[in-house]
Amino acid sequence: MNDRKKVAFYTLGCKLNFSETSTIARSFKDEGFERVGFSEKADIYVINTCSVTENADKRFETIVKQAQKVNSNAFIAAVGCYAQLKPQELADVNGVDLVLGATEKFKLTDYINDLSKNDFGEIHSCEIDEADFYVGSYSIGDRTRAFLKVQDGCDYKCTYCTIPLARGISRSDTMQNVLKNAKEIASKNIKEIVLTGVNIGDYGKGEFGNKKHDHTFLDLVKELDEVEGIERLRISSIEPNLLKDETIDLVSKSRTFVPHFHIPLQSGNNKILKKMKRRYMRELYSDRVRKIKELMPDACIGVDLIVGFPGETKDYFLDTYNFVNELDISYLHVFTYSERDNTLATKMSGVVPANVRSKRSKMLRGLSVKKRRVFYESQIGTIRTVLFENENKEGYIHGFTENYVKVKTPWNPELVNTLHEIELTKIDDDGLVRFEFVKNQVLV
Structure with a gap:
């Protein structure tokens, strides 16, 4: 395996999956592989799957086809959450050679004796216990x-x-x-x-x-x-x-921890929270927000919400909407409820029609835009520290302040991966914030 074979990775889902993909990639590097982009020709394509949302499931087949277009003879391996939950479904996708579950994914290189295509997807998946x-x-x-x-x-x-x-x-x-x-x-x-x-x-x-x-x-x-x-x-x-x-x-009081919290709420209605078997009521949630804002008035607070959960009546949804609207939070991540096999929710009555779920999701996403705008407006005129990203997006470089305000300025490669003190000056038409350097001097 030391003849510089090429490997490419595609990650679906959360930050945790990205961290695990990087670790798996380092194991390939240790075996002499060269990592390339997923759109480039590789000898093996590894897809790290997610099963939190229905869309992540559906995207898998599309991603396999993308890899096959670049190299029809490439070896294709699937790992991750969907690979653990439904390994046979992934193995049945045309072109998939290997499916590894939760305990096997970090030993992927051990399962590759050669990169010959298999007639069918080989599965190595443990009992989750x-x-x-x-x-x-x-x-x-x-x-x-x-x-x-x-x-x-x-x-x-x-x-x-x-x-x-x-x-x-x-x-x-x-x-x-x-x-x-x-x-x-x-x-x-x-x-x-x-x-x-x-x-x-x-x-x-x-x-x-x-x-x-x-x-x-x-x-x-x-x-x-x-x-x-x-x-x-x-x-x-x-x-x-x-x-x-x-x-x-x-x-x-921290030297390094930034004033940014992302706290899942899922519903602002206590009856739905009980049906979800969440471990708090909304009163505790509002108390957490209040505590953060008391100590850090400029803190950014993000909220996860699920809309259309079974039993979510119109009144229950409006209860959530009004509760979130009154909270001093900064943005929402809105998930439309989708039925997942082997979960208790699939057996519950009061199924919300798909078109109603979609409408409620749209309402909450609209509320998120307003919340973010109000938060950004509250930050205009303040002095912040920005860390610049490494991507040129349509002639601009972007960065995030410590409290997660996204800023932009014309592309300058010298700014990449540097920290600067800035004054936030105005919100642009695209919703991002413009600024002026307080001192045109790199902090770190």
């Missing part, structure tokens, strides 16, 4: 930002969700290994680390193969805040019931 060990990973594809996985799996039993079936029990990396990975990332001149996992607030559970909490999420953020060489740390999605006052307090 066997996914009880932890594999650490992080992504370093983007020069400005890395996704650092600290936790995997979930012990929650939300009635709409397949993630426990796809990823197994909640388990965490050791503190020692997380800190080692964070230092490795910092040494590569990456300015920002995003902490990721399935349920990161549950960090500590399952360390060393048991259910004891050896460390907590608060312990983790305290330790990471002390790592030299990291300019920014960002917490990805965290459950409201696991976002404790002490963590919010630490972020407000």
Whole structure:
């Protein structure tokens, strides 16, 4: 395998999947492979799948066809959540040679004896109960930002969700290994680390193969805040019931953690929250928002919502809409409910018609646009720090402030992966923010 065969990757889904794709890619590099873009000719194409939404399922076949167009003789492997949940469905897709489940995906190179096409898709998939060990990973594809996985799996039993079936029990990396990975990332001149996992607030559970909490999420953020060489740390999605006052307090005083939180709500109606088997009521959610804004008035708060869940009447939906409208939050991620096999929600009465789901989704997305605009307007005239990205988009370079305001300025390659102090000046027609440099001097 050392004759510089080429491998290409395509990742569907969440930040966690991106961090795991990077780890799998490094194992190929160790075996002598050269990584190329997915649109380039490769000897093997690896597709890291997702099954959180219906669309992610449907896209898989299209992606396989894309690979076959570039190289009809290429070996195609599928890994990830969909590969664990429905391996036979993926194996049956024309052109797929290998399907690996939750425990096998990190050993992908072990399963490739040669790159000859198979007559049918070969499956290696465990019972999900066997996914009880932890594999650490992080992504370093983007020069400005890395996704650092600290936790995997979930012990929650939300009635709409397949993630426990796809990823197994909640388990965490050791503190020692997380800190080692964070230092490795910092040494590569990456300015920002995003902490990721399935349920990161549950960090500590399952360390060393048991259910004891050896460390907590608060312990983790305290330790990471002390790592030299990291300019920014960002917490990805965290459950409201696991976002404790002490963590919010630490972020407000932190050297590196930025004032940006993404907190799943899913519904603003308590009866629907109970049907979803969420572990909080909306009163706790509004309390978390209030606590963040008390300590960090300029903090950015993102919200996940599911619309069209079984039993969501018009009044229940309006309850959610009005609740979110009154919350001091910054943007929404809106998911239209889709039935997932082997979930309790599929057996519930009160199915919401697809056209109604779509209409409600559109209403909430419209509310998100308004919320983001109000948040951006509140930031005009403030002094912020921006980290510039590495992509030229139609002649502009973009970046994010510490509190997740997206800014733009004419393309200048010298700005890539640098931090600058700026004053936000106006919102452009595309909704992004223009600025002026406070000092035309690189901070880092």
